[in-house]
Amino acid sequence: MIPLGTNRDPDARQGPARRLPVWPRLAALLLAGAAVWLWAGRPSLAGAEALETPPADAAPKRELTPAEAERERQWARQRERMVELGLRGRGIRNRRVLAALGKVARHEFVPTRVAHLAYADRALPIGHEQTISQPYIVALMTQAADPQPEHKVLEVGTGSGYQAAVLAELVAEVYTIELVPALAREATARLKRLGYGNVHARAGDGYLGWPKAAPFDAILVTCGADHVPRPLWEQLKPGGKLVIPVGPPGRMWLRVLSKGADGKERSRDLIPVRFVPLRRPGDRPEK
Numbered sequence: 001m002i003p004l005g006t007n008r009d010p011d012a013r014q015g016p017a018r019r020l021p022v023w024p025r026l027a028a029l030l031l032a033g034a035a036v037w038l039w040a041g042r043p044s045l046a047g048a049e050a051l052e053t054p055p056a057d058a059a060p061k062r063e064l065t066p067a068e069a070e071r072e073r074q075w076a077r078q079r080e081r082m083v084e085l086g087l088r089g090r091g092i093r094n095r096r097v098l099a100a101l102g103k104v105a106r107h108e109f110v111p112t113r114v115a116h117l118a119y120a121d122r123a124l125p126i127g128h129e130q131t132i133s134q135p136y137i138v139a140l141m142t143q144a145a146d147p148q149p150e151h152k153v154l155e156v157g158t159g160s161g162y163q164a165a166v167l168a169e170l171v172a173e174v175y176t177i178e179l180v181p182a183l184a185r186e187a188t189a190r191l192k193r194l195g196y197g198n199v200h201a202r203a204g205d206g207y208l209g210w211p212k213a214a215p216f217d218a219i220l221v222t223c224g225a226d227h228v229p230r231p232l233w234e235q236l237k238p239g240g241k242l243v244i245p246v247g248p249p250g251r252m253w254l255r256v257l258s259k260g261a262d263g264k265e266r267s268r269d270l271i272p273v274r275f276v277p278l279r280r281p282g283d284r285p286e287k
C-alpha cells in the first residue's frame with residue numbers, strides 16, 4: 001500500500017504533485033475508485049438484463065417445481081443412456097448428431113401413454129396410424145445427410161416433429177411437410193412450444209417437395225417409397241444428399257443418393273429398414 005502524502009516514484013518527487021496537500025489527493029483517489037466501479041459494474045448489469053430477456057419467439061418459461069425438475073433429470077439420464085448404448089454403441093460416430101439426439105426431449109413428441117418408452121430404441125405410435133421412427137434410424141439418417149450449421153434441409157413426413165427438431169439443432173433452416181393435416185397441426189404447435197423457431201412446417205404432399213424454398217443442401221424422406229421422387233432429386237443442390245427408404249414393402253433399404261457438382265447421381269444402400277409408406281393425396285391410409 002502506498003501511504004498517502006508520499007510517492008515511491010523518485011522522478012515524481014520533482015513534479016507539482018509533491019506539493020499537493022493530503023485531502024485533495026484523497027478526494028481524487030475516491031473519485032477514481034468510483035469511476036472504476038461504475039465502468040466495471042455497468043457491463044455486468046447489462047449482461048444480467050440481457051439474460052433475463054427471453055428471445056422474441058420463445059415461450060415464456062416458468063420455474064419448475066422440485067418434482068418436475070427431478071423428472072427432467074430422469075429424462076436426461078435416459079437420453080444419455082440411449083445415446084451411449086443405442087447410438088454410439090451401435091456405430092453412430094458424428095458428434096454433433098449424437099449431441100442433438102442427447103438434447104432433444106423425445107418424450108415431448110410421443111403420446112403420454114407411451115412416454116415411459118420414449119428413450120427405448122423403438123418406433124412408437126403417434127396416432128393417425130403413423131409412427132415416430134426409432135432413435136437409431138433417426139440418428140443414422142441424420143448422419144447420412146451430413147448436416148452442416150449453414151444448411152437448409154427438407155424433411156418429408158413431419159409426423160411428430162421429432163426428426164425436424166433433431167435437424168433444427170444441427171442446421172440453419174428446416175422445412176418439413178406432412179400429408180396428414182392433423183399431424184401437421186400438432187407438430188407445428190409442439191415445435192413452436194418447444195422453441196424451434198428455425199423449423200417451417202406445412203401440410204401437403206411431400207412427394208412434390210417445397211419448390212419455393214428449394215434448393216436444399218439435404219433432403220430426408222421419413223416414409224418408404226417404391227422409387228425416388230423426381231421432384232425431390234431436382235430440388236437437391238449439387239453436392240447435396242437425399243436420404244430415403246426405397247423398395248417394395250417388406251424389402252426396403254435406406255438409400256443415400258449424392259448429387260455430384262456435375263449433377264450426377266451416386267447411391268449407396270445402408271441397411272434394410274421398415275417404414276410406413278409414402279402416400280399420395282387420395283391414397284387409402286392402409287395401402
Ligand SMILES: C[S@@+](CC[C@H](N)C(=O)[O-])C[C@H]1O[C@@H](n2cnc3c(N)ncnc32)[C@H](O)[C@@H]1O
Nearest residue numbers: 132157158159160162163179206222223278279
Ligand atoms: C415414420 S413417420 C415420420 C416420423 C417423423 N419424421 C417423426 O420424427 O415423428 C412417416 C410420416 O410420413 C407421412 N407421409 C406419408 N406420405 C407422405 C407424403 N406424401 N407427404 C408428406 N408426408 C407423408 C406420414 O403421414 C407419417 O406421418
